[in-house]
Amino acid sequence: MMNGEKTFLLVEDDPYDVVFVEEEFRRARGSARLRVACDGVEAMHYVSGHGNYADRRKYPKPDVILLDLKMPVMDGWTFRREQRRDPAIADIPVVVLSGADAEQVPELAAAAWFDKPVSIPQVISAIRRLCENL
Numbered sequence: 499m500m501n502g503e504k505t506f507l508l509v510e511d512d513p514y515d516v517v518f519v520e521e522e523f524r525r526a527r528g529s530a531r532l533r534v535a536c537d538g539v540e541a542m543h544y545v546s547g548h549g550n551y552a553d554r555r556k557y558p559k560p561d562v563i564l565l566d567l568k569m570p571v572m573d574g575w576t577f578r579r580e581q582r583r584d585p586a587i588a589d590i591p592v593v594v595l596s597g598a599d600a601e602q603v604p605e606l607a608a609a610a611w612f613d614k615p616v617s618i619p620q621v622i623s624a625i626r627r628l629c630e631n632l
Contacts, residue, residue, distance in 0.1 A: 503531060504530050506530060506531065506562050506563075507534075507544055507545065508532060509534075509536075509540075509541040509563060509565045509566060509569070509577065510536070510564070510595070511536050511566065511568075515566070519532070519595075538572025540571075541565075542572070542581070545559065545590060546584065546587060547559065559587075562590070562593060563591070564595055565596070565608075566594075566596050592608045594608045
């Protein structure tokens with residue numbers, strides 16, 4: 499998929515979407531790690547390296563976040579606002595995978611936006627371009 503191993507954090511509450519993205523990552527057969535968080539709170543713990551995610555060898559800081567916006571507990575909008583406030587994690591690029599209103603994309607400052615259902619080949623192509631600049 500890309501040169502060098504990259505870590506992707508998929509923030510998604512729908513188990514079917516998680517399985518779909520995991521399968522597409524396996525098909526891509528690249529050197530990429532996919533980690534999953536089921537809501538914004540878990541994702542914030544992961545990217546910040548807190549609690550269960552303190553071991554960065556086991557849970558490396560993600561190079562790219564794949565973010566759903568409509569989730570329970572902490573939605574993607576709130577996660578993104580919190581992420582942008584923390585200088586230690588603010589620079590992690592975010593690719594939005596959501597059926598939410600795309601008119602608010604500028605507010606998110608996302609590297610890319612894809613409406614659900616997503617075209618994984620398009621997402622992977624966008625991620626490749628993004629990772630070339632990391």
